[in-house]
Amino acid sequence: MIERVGTWPAFERWPELLPTWFVQRCEPESVPDPSFDVEAWERWWRALTSEQKAAECQGPWMLSDWLYYFDPTEEGRGDDRSWWWWDAGVSEPGSGWVEVATTGWPCETGSLSWLIEASGGTDLSYGT
Incomplete structure (x- = not known):
């Protein structure tokens, strides 16, 4: 069981908290490059169109990258996401x-798309 609301588990705990099949579908963790220029990457990212960002966000994702978008602590973007799970269902066998609430369109849905794809979803389409 995940800890009470208000706490965020250490990264090492997540593989035992999340479904094994999801963790196994994630890209293996890599060692950060100490020469990586975060500011340059952020400038590059902001300059991309929504379509280019969507193409860059294709999976598989590393588990740490995926969790980053839900982490409510200072290390993550959990308080700055542009979408929230609303509802889901089966329309036919x-x-x-999946229905999400957003802050507007376009919004960053790479983490959601990876969750759906890792869960076996295909042919993703977005309606407004």
């Missing part, structure tokens, strides 16, 4: 839907 082998087909389903």
Whole structure:
């Protein structure tokens, strides 16, 4: 069981808290490059169109990168996400839907898309 609301588990705990199949579908963790220029990367990212960002966010994702978008601490973007889970269901055998609330369109949905793809979802389409 995940700890009470208000605490965020250490990264090392997440593989035992999340479904094994999801963790196994994530990209292996890599060692950070000490020469990586975060500011240059952020400038590059901000200059991309929504379509380019979507293409860059194709999975698989490393677990640490995926968790970053939900982490409410100073290390993550959990308080700055542009979408929130609203509802989901099955429309017919082998087909389903996910509904999210957003701050507007376009919004960053790479972490959601990776969750759906890692869960076996295909043919993702976005409605407004």
